[in-house]
Amino acid sequence: MDVRNDWTRAEVSEIFDLPFMDLVFKAHQVHRAFHTPNTVQISTLLSIKTGACPEDCAYCPQSVRFDTGLEASEMMEVDAVAARARAAKASGATRFCMGAAYRSPRPKDLRKVIAMIREVKSLGMETCATLGMLTEDQARELKDAGLDFYNHNLDTSSQYYEKIITTRTYQERLDTLVAVRDAGLNVCCGGIVGMGEGAQDRVELLHTLATLPQHPESVPINQLVRVAGTPLADSAALDPFDFVRMIAVARILMPESHVRLSAGRAEMSDELQALCFMAGANSIFYGEKLLTTGNPDTEHDQRLFRRLQIAAEAPAHAPASHSEASPIQNAPFPYLSKFPETKPGPTP
Ligand code: SAM
Numbered sequence: 001m002d003v004r005n006d007w008t009r010a011e012v013s014e015i016f017d018l019p020f021m022d023l024v025f026k027a028h029q030v031h032r033a034f035h036t037p038n039t040v041q042i043s044t045l046l047s048i049k050t051g052a053c054p055e056d057c058a059y060c061p062q063s064v065r066f067d068t069g070l071e072a073s074e075m076m077e078v079d080a081v082a083a084r085a086r087a088a089k090a091s092g093a094t095r096f097c098m099g100a101a102y103r104s105p106r107p108k109d110l111r112k113v114i115a116m117i118r119e120v121k122s123l124g125m126e127t128c129a130t131l132g133m134l135t136e137d138q139a140r141e142l143k144d145a146g147l148d149f150y151n152h153n154l155d156t157s158s159q160y161y162e163k164i165i166t167t168r169t170y171q172e173r174l175d176t177l178v179a180v181r182d183a184g185l186n187v188c189c190g191g192i193v194g195m196g197e198g199a200q201d202r203v204e205l206l207h208t209l210a211t212l213p214q215h216p217e218s219v220p221i222n223q224l225v226r227v228a229g230t231p232l233a234d235s236a237a238l239d240p241f242d243f244v245r246m247i248a249v250a251r252i253l254m255p256e257s258h259v260r261l262s263a264g265r266a267e268m269s270d271e272l273q274a275l276c277f278m279a280g281a282n283s284i285f286y287g288e289k290l291l292t293t294g295n296p297d298t299e300h301d302q303r304l305f306r307r308l309q310i311a312a313e314a315p316a317h318a319p320a321s322h323s324e325a326s327p328i329q330n331a332p333f334p335y336l337s338k339f340p341e342t343k344p345g346p347t348p
């Protein structure tokens with residue numbers, strides 16, 4: 001099993017079209033060859049600047065163009081962000097992702113985000129930011145401040161993209177990904193399923209991600225959260241197996257990457273989430289909120305992890321001085337050492 005960046009569309013289609021059980025079986029095999037089983041990376045999101053975004057992304061409750069009833073707010077203060085990061089760490093998260101409703105950040109915004117990154121980093125957490133389009137210089141400034149990951153999604157296929165967003169091009173998204181990669185940041189890039197796209201668009205998105213010169217270290221697969229007031233509010237519900245299929249194909253194509261079971265978990269059963277982990281998902285957003293919409297309760301997730309004997313993954317990008325304080329030893333997710341892979345665990 002090699003890591004490949006030269007997948008053809010035909011190969012991706014062939015994998016995508018596998019009978020469901022064959023696909024999940026193959027994805028799980030790839031997963032075990034490249035990752036520690038029963039381990040999931042845990043990120044917490046915080047919206048540091050909410051709403052009033054000039055862009056027109058049809059899925060997004062934060063666009064100024066749609067009346068979603070969302071209250072816009074200015075950029076949070078650095079201390080308030082640090083307090084939220086401390087709380088996220090105490091409840092078991094190892095990465096803190098700061099999201100802002102920008103087309104692209106202004107210089108004064110970036111200075112404040114840099115102060116936030118320094119604070120969060122000093123807690124021994126991994127840092128991630130998602131602030132819209134970046135220039136090369138901005139990406140380098142963030143890297144110098146200690147940022148570990150930058151999230152910028154392609155969202156869908158280049159063809160379907162035009163039906164979803166008109167205010168920035170697909171190429172502009174790809175350019176930001178190049179700037180982020182060139183600055184030496186880890187790339188977090190994925191998409192959304194359930195926006196009315198066809199199977200061909202899903203294949204195309206996965207093909208684009210898997211043929212980037214270097215695979216994104218993190219690949220968030222979001223199920224559309226249908227928010228009232230957005231143009232996609234009345235989209236048809238997604239067949240859950242189609243969501244699992246996306247996870248499984250991403251796992252096979254990008255074996256070393258963390259595939260994140262991202263937005264949409266609040267609507268998913270525990271059994272569906274377990275199937276996603278079986279299919280190779282090994283990262284989640286954890287905490288009561290995503291950016292503006294709901295996520296499962298932390299207690300519910302802790303219980304789900306206990307029932308599945310899943311452990312929190314230790315942060316790979318935290319300073320060594322913090323490694324002894326890894327949340328693996330903390331109360332919320334203490335199951336890695338207790339229940340090694342081969343031993344059956346207790347029934348819930
Ligand atoms: N404004 C920045 C940008 O768009 O680049 C960063 C924040 S934006 C909210 C980050 C990502 O969240 C989007 O690219 C999209 O993939 C995801 N997202 C936003 N609204 C969503 C929804 N309703 N359901 C699923 N994913 C969503």
Ligand code: DTB
Nearest residue numbers: 099130220262263290291292293
């Ligand atoms: C990603 O791929 N999904 C996250 C994160 N990256 C920034 C955002 C999901 C947002 C869901 C809608 C909301 O809560 O506003």
Ligand code: SF4
Nearest residue numbers: 053055057060063101
């Ligand atoms: Fe703005 Fe990002 Fe929402 Fe698009 S996805 S409207 S850029 S906050």
